[in-house]
Each structure stands twice: as C-alpha cells, then as structure tokens.
Amino acid sequence: MVSGIDEFRVAVVPASSGSGAGPVASELASDLDRSDGVRVIRYADESTARTAVRRGEVDAVVLVPTGLDAGIRAGRDVTVPVLVEPSGANGHAAVSSVAAAVSEHAARLQAARFAAGTVGGTFDERLAQARTVQKTIPAIAVRSETVNGQSDYLPLGYGYSTPTMLVLFVFINSLAGGAAIVSTRRSGVYARALAAPVRARSLVLGEAVAYLALALVQSALIVGIGSLAFGVSWGDPLAAGLLIAVWALVGTGAGVLSGAFFRTPEQANAIGPALGIGLGMLGGCMWPLAIVPSWLRTMGHAVPQAWAVDAWTELLSRNGGVLDILRELAVLTAFAVALLALASLGLRRRLTSAVVVRRS
Known part of the structure; x- marks a missing residue:
C-alpha cells in the first residue's frame, strides 16, 4: 500500500x-x-x-x-x-x-x-x-518537439482527455436529458399547450433550442475549465468554434430523439448513458482509433463521435484550420440534420397522437 x-x-x-x-x-x-x-x-x-x-x-x-x-x-x-x-x-x-x-x-x-x-x-x-x-550545475532539461509533424493521435494528457470528454459527455447528457421531454409528455403539459393556439412544431422547436443551449453551455464549461485549469490548447479558434457548434447540434438531435423515443424517464436515464458510452467507445473517445484494427476503425466511423474526434485530432495534433476539417464538419452536419429530422418527426407524432387520444 x-x-x-x-x-x-x-x-x-x-x-x-x-x-x-x-x-x-x-x-x-x-x-x-x-x-x-x-x-x-x-x-x-x-x-x-x-x-x-x-x-x-x-x-x-x-x-x-x-x-x-x-x-x-x-x-x-x-x-x-x-x-x-x-x-x-x-x-x-x-x-x-x-x-x-x-x-x-x-x-x-x-x-x-x-x-x-x-x-x-x-x-x-x-x-x-x-x-x-x-x-x-543545474540539471539539463530535455524537451522534445515535432516540427511540422503529422500525428494520428491527440496530444497526451489533458490534451487528449478534454476534447474527447467534450465529445463523449455532451452526447451522453443530451441522451439522458431526453427524460425531461418524456416526463413532460406523460404529465400532459404538451397536450394542454396544444389546446391553445400553439402548433406542435413550435413546441418541438422550443425543445430543440433549449437542448442546443444546454449543449453549448456544457461545451463552454469544458473548454473554459480545460483552458484555464489544465492549459489545454483548442487550436484554431474559428475551426474549434464551428466544430463545437456542430457537435452541439448533433447532441441536440440525439437528446430530442431520446425524448421522443423512450416511453418512461427511467428508460431514458438507464439506456441513454449506456448507449452514449458504447458509441463513445466505438468512436474513439476512450482510445485512439489509430491503434485498433482497420475493420473496427471503419465501424467506428459509422457513428458521429469518430468524425468529431478526427476533427479534434486535425486541429490539435496537426495545427489544422477550417479548411482541413471541412469533410468532418460536413459529415457531422449530415448527422445533425438526420437526427434533428428524426427527432422532429418523432416528437410531433407523439404530441399529436396524444392530443387525438385525449380528445377521443
């Protein structure tokens, strides 16, 4: 001991x-x-x-x-x-x-x-x-630096864990946060709101904006604490900002979809984090995909986490900019659009079907 x-x-x-x-x-x-x-x-x-x-x-x-x-x-x-x-x-x-x-x-x-x-x-x-x-005689300090190097890994220490934890936990918290939508559905709040001159799509938009704000606030906290407390560098500010915003949209789509899909808050709280951790492991949030077999690396890129980690690797390990992560941003935008579309359709159907049942 x-x-x-x-x-x-x-x-x-x-x-x-x-x-x-x-x-x-x-x-x-x-x-x-x-x-x-x-x-x-x-x-x-x-x-x-x-x-x-x-x-x-x-x-x-x-x-x-x-x-x-x-x-x-x-x-x-x-x-x-x-x-x-x-x-x-x-x-x-x-x-x-x-x-x-x-x-x-x-x-x-x-x-x-x-x-x-x-x-x-x-x-x-x-x-x-x-x-x-x-x-x-003072001790000789040895410092190694790779000039114009290309690395497939994020920097060691907090330079690796902080960006990957941003990717991991923004998504996990969004999935778990879907429990709030489920609770609101079950309590009849949406049904009462729709009895007023309020459209279902307005409620869906309001939920999406709220989840987007929460994802951005969480991202800002991780970036701020990582920079101030642990000296983490986030690379090109414009590129990092765009990447954070797009990833917040991905988390928003996942959170609203969770609220539309799960039937009880307990399901969202239990299944959501487990699903988020599994996708994070597959997407390289726990270990670099560069060290896994090629077939597993290909599977990993079926989830958005892998593309987000690839973008952070380009920014932090290769000093990339916006142009260098355009492909990753485009793929993540496609994931965000798909998730938001599915979430919107699913939640609108839940809301309108609940109103029809209550009226009947």
Whole structure:
C-alpha cells in the first residue's frame, strides 16, 4: 500500500560494518532517503526486512551490497538488489523510484572514477568534487518537439482527455436529458399547450433550442475549465468554434430523439448513458482509433463521435484550420440534420397522437 499520494515505503538494509561498509554505501542510503516519492525505513538485517515486505509493511527492500565501497574503488560493477513481493503492484512501481535514485548515485561515482583516472588524484577527492559540481550545475532539461509533424493521435494528457470528454459527455447528457421531454409528455403539459393556439412544431422547436443551449453551455464549461485549469490548447479558434457548434447540434438531435423515443424517464436515464458510452467507445473517445484494427476503425466511423474526434485530432495534433476539417464538419452536419429530422418527426407524432387520444 502506498503511504501517501505518491510516496512508497522502502526498507533499506545497510551493509554491515565488518564487510567493507563505508561512505559510498552510507551516501547511497542518504540519496534514497532524499529521493522524491520514497520514504526510507531502515532495518538492521535482511531477514527482518524480508518479513516486512511479505507482510505489506513496506513496498520494497533495498539491500546495500556487501563491500560496495571496496568494489567501487577497485573499478568493479556493483549490483544493488531490490526485493519486492511478486504479487504486489506497489512494489514494482517503487522499483522505478529506487532505480532513479540509484542511477543518480551511480552517475556521481562514475564521474569521480573517470576524473581520477584521467586528471589524477584520489577517488575520494574526485568524488567530493563531483558532489560539489552536481549541486552547483543545474540539471539539463530535455524537451522534445515535432516540427511540422503529422500525428494520428491527440496530444497526451489533458490534451487528449478534454476534447474527447467534450465529445463523449455532451452526447451522453443530451441522451439522458431526453427524460425531461418524456416526463413532460406523460404529465400532459404538451397536450394542454396544444389546446391553445400553439402548433406542435413550435413546441418541438422550443425543445430543440433549449437542448442546443444546454449543449453549448456544457461545451463552454469544458473548454473554459480545460483552458484555464489544465492549459489545454483548442487550436484554431474559428475551426474549434464551428466544430463545437456542430457537435452541439448533433447532441441536440440525439437528446430530442431520446425524448421522443423512450416511453418512461427511467428508460431514458438507464439506456441513454449506456448507449452514449458504447458509441463513445466505438468512436474513439476512450482510445485512439489509430491503434485498433482497420475493420473496427471503419465501424467506428459509422457513428458521429469518430468524425468529431478526427476533427479534434486535425486541429490539435496537426495545427489544422477550417479548411482541413471541412469533410468532418460536413459529415457531422449530415448527422445533425438526420437526427434533428428524426427527432422532429418523432416528437410531433407523439404530441399529436396524444392530443387525438385525449380528445377521443
């Protein structure tokens, strides 16, 4: 078990004083203690530490090698054993943190050995110099950047999850929101409204506008929070705005169609989100379609989510603009028109048939 949010408990068994323990071995234990993500617990002997890792009291055990100082001074390679419980996931994760600390320690020893062999002086003198230099020289930062690159993947981290979650949840919430239309139908509100000089298509238009407004507000929240809190870049503003608007229309059609299709609010609340998640998985909201087989990628593009994710990939991974996503916008517009048409016809039929039944 991890003792903190990102801290592993690591037992350190020092080399015995009678087997060549020295400052290098002590410094290794100190480096582990100062390492980020590691809390060192010192054990006097290996047997006690092994028992602790078996009981889950620590995540890993580091055995400082016998004769570490002597081996380093003699120019030999020395292995640092790390013990973990085979079935414990935290132990294997802790090994990465331990390996980073040991690598840093080894780099300092290699620098001292190289300097002693080329410039002269004793190993201890050059090791002290390596410690001083390491503290004064800032670490080298490595930044990778692909210039004019073409990627089939959205950027990693929040750059991937935020656009795909916009696509996923605007659609899911619209489907689940159809329960409100079902409740209004069942309560007789529409029937009473149609008793006045109000046409069914006006009610349908009003519902569509309300769902469109909700989809746009939700999209704006995701974009705003993603930009301000997580530094997500949304690419070309005009292209991103058009894509968000068209996707909101797709969600609107799906939401109104849900309200016309389902018979009870419970059906809309239960089936709508499950259907939205399934379509999102098929359309690449959970994983890039570039990594799935070609036949599954083709199936995925039978749903609008895949075209929306493709458009975001073009904008965010290839620095595309409006012209670059025209095909995706056209396909999504076709989906929106089809869904809105089906929703309009379905809801009008529901409303008018309910009025006829009540009047009869």
